[in-house]
Amino acid sequence: MLMIEAVIKPNKLDEVKAALANLGILGMTAVECKGYGRQLGHTERYRGAKMDVGFVPKVLLKICVKSEQSQQAIDAITIAARTGAVGDGKIFAYPVVQVVRIRTGEAGDEAI
Amino acid sequence: MLMIEAVIKPNKLDEVKAALANLGILGMTAVECKGYGRQLGHTERYRGAKMDVGFVPKVLLKICVKSEQSQQAIDAITIAARTGAVGDGKIFAYPVVQVVRIRTGEAGDEAI
């Protein structure tokens, strides 16, 4: 099993969810976060004082998938989240050694 | 060392914490998140317009434990977080190759 972590633009969340749903993947966990990277933050002004905000609001999406589905899922996210502009985000994947569904106690692929 | 990530119902946080405290595990990090999965979100209504909210508020708990304690911890969480209803959440575990306690620079099991 693999955990895929995708940092995406907040307004792409809908499309990414739809793309994953196409693959039958509905389980995921989303966390609001702040991204630092190539994409510039914005500037706010309070009484004339410029304020460069360094981060860009992002959503960190965590999706645990079966190993055999992982490439498919990564590709789907990549396509759905892409605008072609800087700041589209990144996908990270790492192996998970155990997954448990709390409700039933099932473990492994069953639990995803 | 293993990192355990548990997505649980927010109001189970107390019980999970207590269960882990029983095992002598007090260090952990909690993140508010939104869960998508089998459990239905809720419906809000504004001036009669129905609004299906897709996510359910969850807490993502990260607990790094020594390898030999990991099964114990996972079991404890599973039991403490369980209500038996859909949406109880999931536990993911993955190996961690290095842990450092920032204050002292200690590394490895010492640092947990």
Place this chain on the structure above:
Amino acid sequence: MLMIEAVIKPNKLDEVKAALANLGILGMTAVECKGYGRQLGHTERYRGAKMDVGFVPKVLLKICVKSEQSQQAIDAITIAARTGAVGDGKIFAYPVVQVVRIRTGEAGDEAI
């Protein structure tokens, strides 16, 4: 490639960012979180009722780095985030099997 997760004091974020910038690392993702550990929370009082708040606000910083840079990065964070007081936080590192830059589709080290 390694994912470094550092739980640090919120007001150390600036220094940690600067230290990483020194190494040429600008890409990262920050999440507000609540830390439980050795460091005591604070006490609030509402109409005389004492309320011990168990957690301490922390920032969880996720930085994906090339394997050869990981030790350097961990050391830099350790030094920058250290005050010497309890609650300085922890660093966890784990291997990442795949990284994709959504914008371009590049994968692996290129994508970081």
Place this chain on the structure above:
Amino acid sequence: MLSASRSRSWALYLLLGAVVLGTSSASAQAAGLTPVELKEPSAINTGDTAWMLMSSALVLLMTGPALALFYGGLVRRKNVLATMMQSFILMAIVSVVWAVIGYSLAFDVGTPFIGGVRFAFLREVGFGPCEYAPTIPHTTWMVFQLMFAIITPALICGAYAERMKFSAMVLFSTLWLVVVYCPMAHMVWGKGGLLNAFLPGPGVNSPALDFAGGTVVHISSGVSALVCALVLGKRAGFGRVAMPPHSVVLSFIGAALLWVGWFGFNGGSALAANGLASSAFVTTHFAAAAATLGWVVMEWVKTGKPTVLGAISGAVAGLVVITPASGFTTPMYGMLMGFIGGALCMLAATSLKSKFGYDDSLDAFGVHGVGGTLGAILTGVFAVAAINGKPGLVDGNPNQVIPQLIAVGITWAIAIVGSLILLKIVDAVIGLRVIEADEMEGLDLTQHGEAGYHMEESDSTLAWSPKERAAAYGPGGDEPAVGAARLSQP
């Protein structure tokens, strides 16, 4: 004759009194009471009318948004809307009931305990003044009193916050208005009321001083709040999980607006823009100021830190304590009363609850019950004849304390008995509390289907479509695997 009508009234009362009142007006006249006199519109004074219209607006402001914010800030995020809604729906319901029958029951003459039905549906409530307030339109007097009738049941909300069903709260408050508030208002302020010090009836009278509603508003609501807290029981998790106010900022706005609005509450109770109104205004202000210090100093000494919630709670406590006395005592005595009130309510709010173990969630009793009782008694102590013709203990008339104690006793009795009976009835009919799962999820979502805040950056909050769900989990895939109940209301 009178005592006959009185005992009849008591009987009515125990039968929840709201129904058969058609004859009380007639019986009152039989008892020798002249009906409330109505006057010509020419008697209207524009300055007094301007002041009383503004005072009415200020007293409405006290309920919405002031009290709604004060209480709304003190609850947890998941209950903020439900708590504010309680104040708002009372602005609506009490108004309608007041027009239909409430005003008449309170201010028509009748028995010493409750008024008649002459003014039902606002009949005869017109442009000209009435005997109660001879220089302003009758409608102005009626609407000023209405604003008091609105805030009183709204104060009780603090006791049952975060766990009472909305429907139960609506039913309870409506009945409470008719069964507890209207009789209390009649006794203290209605012509011929049992405790009325200015327009007493010809029979038994125990003239209590209550300028702006220490008994009618604060004791009655505060004591009823205690009953509610006891009958409903504690919130789920009370004492085990922390329940900090979700926004002391909101409560602060509410408290500051309460302070400002109270100038209309107390200053307006002079019913004219004169020296007495000004005196009541000033006395009210100094009491609030001193009470703020009283509470803050106490907690600074006891716990080492002066808190913001303490400061604003102190101000409210001071305003409660001075309410009955504001038009009878001097500003300097008012300051003293405020300081005592702030310090005492601090003790009440912080120690009574934990000592007796009830969950008066937002201290409606600790502030309004305790402060109201204290104020009613101290009014008998600090009244000064130079202000409003009524001397108290410090002005050489120790006797005034007696009718004050009687009024306190009667108010406690009515509030306890009335609330207890009404709660039992409502519990039997529709149940008082939400189910525990709903309480955990919060009243905003379960009672009203809304959330107080949506602070997410992302617009994506839409749910999976049933089709998507079915494809992934199979049909019925969202049913609980082990048959447990879904955490949501039926």
Place this chain on the structure above:
Amino acid sequence: MLSASRSRSWALYLLLGAVVLGTSSASAQAAGLTPVELKEPSAINTGDTAWMLMSSALVLLMTGPALALFYGGLVRRKNVLATMMQSFILMAIVSVVWAVIGYSLAFDVGTPFIGGVRFAFLREVGFGPCEYAPTIPHTTWMVFQLMFAIITPALICGAYAERMKFSAMVLFSTLWLVVVYCPMAHMVWGKGGLLNAFLPGPGVNSPALDFAGGTVVHISSGVSALVCALVLGKRAGFGRVAMPPHSVVLSFIGAALLWVGWFGFNGGSALAANGLASSAFVTTHFAAAAATLGWVVMEWVKTGKPTVLGAISGAVAGLVVITPASGFTTPMYGMLMGFIGGALCMLAATSLKSKFGYDDSLDAFGVHGVGGTLGAILTGVFAVAAINGKPGLVDGNPNQVIPQLIAVGITWAIAIVGSLILLKIVDAVIGLRVIEADEMEGLDLTQHGEAGYHMEESDSTLAWSPKERAAAYGPGGDEPAVGAARLSQP
């Protein structure tokens, strides 16, 4: 003569009327209309003045903060400031325009359609009273009317929220004030105005009853709002992504303050602190209360849950409906009108939009257009001569409904034509909508460079320095790799 001046006025009107008005005053006198009489300061009544100054303050309170909060809470977090700003900037701009020319166009005599320029730059607006309000300073009357002129264009904001350019909104509102509001105010309230029931001109007159602005304020703004919604089109993502109010709590505060402020709006429209003011105050209150129940009961029945947003929307709807009738009908009829209004606006706000598919974001039309129209018509039904000398249908005068319908028709026509032309002009000159990328990022950041909230615990929000960026990514490293536009305004 008169008809000549009238047709000239219509011609002016179609030419957006705002420019050449210098002669209308003269033509009015030629038509036999005496100019607005000014009186000696000695005629001033202090009570009336006190009430009218407070009423003016209350009506300003309705725009800022009340309406700003009501609307600001309903939008998404990323647009809260931009939405509140729309109300605030109108407090500034409308005031200046009013002093320069607006007041004169509305209240100087002129043609039946628009006033002259005698009062431009506030000339002759001094300490003494004027014919419109004979017991208060002319300045007080002028500023009371100004507060109405401020809130009217601010109400329209609800229709174009979350997508209109700030500059376009400023230009549109300014023109709208002169082209739609001033003529409407003149026709209904100006001496010699076409629809004026109290100071009619000597020629054609269709005396409509509009006590406090049902046509002038609510229909004109509500219908213009509909036009805006249709011309601007839907918000990006409308119907596809959820757009819940980001803070019903803010909206609640706004609604409660609107209720309180409306006492000045309607009660103040009596222009004195008398029985009529009190009657309008009371009628207003009961209408709001009943309308709250009307909306809540409807949705409780239809959807199973009474909502907080429903309750506060209902109150506002009731206040809208009663506005034209508040000084003509009784409190009990007011309650009836309120209940009908609350229930009907609930249907309008929940079903009209989805049926016709326009995006009146915050229901400016659903509440003010529908409620205003309903109120204007019902005023002809429920007017009672005993209140203000004007009988309606229920008082035996079915004829009053006709001029009410005429007034409604004229207002709809002017609002539709005026708004449509102005929107086209503004669109041509500077464009109405922000680009979609800006709409996604939110108006707060793109129009004003600010964010409504900074709730992070950490102070660390500073950006990488250009040097750091260059070192890591190479020079120009932050340029899009594939040439796509950056998500930000140019």
Place this chain on the structure above:
Amino acid sequence: MLSASRSRSWALYLLLGAVVLGTSSASAQAAGLTPVELKEPSAINTGDTAWMLMSSALVLLMTGPALALFYGGLVRRKNVLATMMQSFILMAIVSVVWAVIGYSLAFDVGTPFIGGVRFAFLREVGFGPCEYAPTIPHTTWMVFQLMFAIITPALICGAYAERMKFSAMVLFSTLWLVVVYCPMAHMVWGKGGLLNAFLPGPGVNSPALDFAGGTVVHISSGVSALVCALVLGKRAGFGRVAMPPHSVVLSFIGAALLWVGWFGFNGGSALAANGLASSAFVTTHFAAAAATLGWVVMEWVKTGKPTVLGAISGAVAGLVVITPASGFTTPMYGMLMGFIGGALCMLAATSLKSKFGYDDSLDAFGVHGVGGTLGAILTGVFAVAAINGKPGLVDGNPNQVIPQLIAVGITWAIAIVGSLILLKIVDAVIGLRVIEADEMEGLDLTQHGEAGYHMEESDSTLAWSPKERAAAYGPGGDEPAVGAARLSQP
């Protein structure tokens, strides 16, 4: 004799003047000044009283909640409660000090610099009017003035926000009231005050025009704010980390309420509901409107974006500038003054601070110091005899500018010297600033043990029990391993 009493007064002053004033009343009479006359209650006018009571309520509203919100929104989330608390505690403390001695020092006759003790403990402050305001109760006048005394030290809070100890702030403000405010109020408004233009003493007099407190309130607080900013030094991290307002939404509510409240501040300063009150009301409104535009236009031109914080700051600046002139100039001149004021304060708030490098956190000096000074001078320019009998430069009296400049100079001098001395004393006694660790953690937690918001969904905020801790970490396990101090106050 007079000069003797004056030099004695100065000596007193330098000794922080607050203590031995018992003889000044006597010495005043020796100097030929009649004491403040008291009148019969029968002279009271109900309209004037209604207006002044409402004005008093409006001015209190300006401090709480308006100023508290305006400032509270501008600070970081971790300091919101502490900042709001500063306003609230002053509502309490200033009131008590005012009753005990402050009112007497300001408004009893005495020397040209400070009043006597005749009215200490509100003696002789009764139902009847006094010479200052002959148609309203003395108590009303006293409480109206009190509301000014409350807001003045509260304005200073903007300069030392986010870093001053609560105890130090309380002590400093209390002393400042007695040592700076009371003498200033006496000089400008007190009978026989040095600068009093209406009730001058028999000796030296420099009659400055200050209708509602440009010098007494705004310059005195604004300049003292500058001194505070300089003495306390910058906030930790100032210039290095971003410190955006945590909620411009709160500040918006505050600013709008300030605008409304200011009608009582300036309009009420006419002390009657007459043409002058109306004129001051109107002039105030137009100045605020024009100043909003002044600020917004300036920044739109300079930075390309009109901001919401700019608009509300502009409004406040305009209100400050017009304060001294509101009852002396016309609405159109008021508009001009407002526009100049808005534009100038924009420059002051955005460039002065960075140029001189001090940290006037919320621009108390930039708005109140600069705006107040500008307004005081421009009052001498734009005063028009037709309004209030006092001509200025534009009305052919260039001489009026001189006493305005003198008044400005005296106010600056007193504010600088007084604040400097008091800050040094307070620093010596209890220290001005919190320790840096507390500043980082925030004043809410460290000074008051509270948090402004608890927005988490979860109820779980309870700490580990000592037992659990001991089991996991061993006894004393929570002690710092390397001996560093815990990030929390001792």
